[in-house]
Amino acid sequence: MSQQHTNEQTRIYLSPPHMSGNEQAYIDEAFRSNWIAPLGPHINAFEQQLSSYVGSRGAAAVSSGTAAIHLALQLLGVGEGDTVICPSFTFVATAGPIRYLGAEPIFVDSEPDTWNLSPAALERALWQSAAAGKLPKAAVVVHLYGGMAKMAEIMDVCGRYGVPVVEDAAESLGSSYRGRQSGTFGAFGIFSFNGNKIITTSGGGMLISDDVEALERAKFLATQARDAAVHYQHSVMGYNYRMSNVLAGIGRAQLEVLEQRVDARRAIYRNYAEALGKLEAIKFMPELEGTRSNRWLTAMTVTDPHAEAVIGSLLESFAEANIEARPLWKPLHLQPLFKGAAFYRHNEQTNSVCEELFRTGICLPSGSGMSKEEQERVIGVIEDVVSGMRAKASGAAS
Helix, strand or coil: CHHHHHHCCCCCCCCCCCCCCCCHHHHHHHHHCCCCCCCHHHHHHHHHHHHHHHHCCEEEECHHHHHHHHHHHHHHHCCCCCCEECCCCCCCCHHHHHHHCCEEEEEEECCCCCEECCHHHHHHHHHHHHHHCCCCCCEEEECCHHHHCHHHHHHHHHHHCCCCCEEEEECCCCCCEECCCCCCCCCCEECCCCCCCCCCCCCEEEEEEECCCHHHHHHHHHECCCCCCCCCCCCCCCCEEECCCHHHHHHHHHHHHHHHHHHHHHHHHHHHHHCCCCCCEEEECCCCCCCEECCCCCCEECCCCHHHHHHHHHHHHHHHHHECCCCCCHHHHHHHHCCCCCCEECCCCCCCCHHHHHHHHHEEEEEEEECEEEEEEHHHHHHHEEEEEEEEHHHHHH
């Protein structure tokens, strides 16, 4: 197939929005009632419905997942000169709010069973921090690509050192660990409803907790921290972080089909795994026993000695085929923004797990509205690249 012909095919996106069809009814209701501002019945209902779904006592709808992390860390007292544990293998938005508050991240490696924060590296980081007389104010845990971290071990370690946990569940709404929903293990959990997430409000987030008083404080801070007065009076710094009633209406319609979206993404993962499982060089992100990943993105690694070349060829071939795909996250301790930050490996005697994942990994298109034909296009590109690399290697060897 020529490149010109390939580029004429409909573009396949990594994780596009997938509307249920009921969003417009909620939007129209917001317009009819004139509840357009960052307050209104849709916000109240969305908070109640999401907290009911995950099993938390309350929730606060905000403008983004990043805003929710920022508020959570502030509520835990993070401030100038403090430190916060953070996985290195994640999007920058996990660590950004640490810096917003004048604190510094202590980056922790992944472990191979889940690709998420390593309990062993976490233990060393906290032990050394305690020995130095300065424990972190909090630990942020991420459930990467929808896969759950080892929460029993992580909560045990943090509990022994008295370090509160914030769960960055931006990618894992609908995932569970031993029957318990993601985001409900720590002092606070956060979700994102960005356009590429499993459900979307176009842009938005949610802070959840069993600490209802803390959530009320979060809502206060998220609405410019306006004191109870007839005039506008402010005693502390606040933010413009509340979600609009219109977007909350979209979220309500999306939440109604969340389980369908999880089932669809898990089915897409199974199709990839079944079709590509015969290729020895391909390994998929593992799912920890006792967990259910929403498989927000299907992520895989290449176990070839020339993995970087294979990944490069895959990305180039996907681009030629008008298919969006991306490398796995570049670890934050390797980012110029965090140059010199502390980093703890999973195993001090071996290479960094997250660096190896970045070197050998790629995310495949995983939108819940993806057709079988679209998946076949993606699978075909992978098969062509892997077989081509093998043929090239065999030719060189002979």
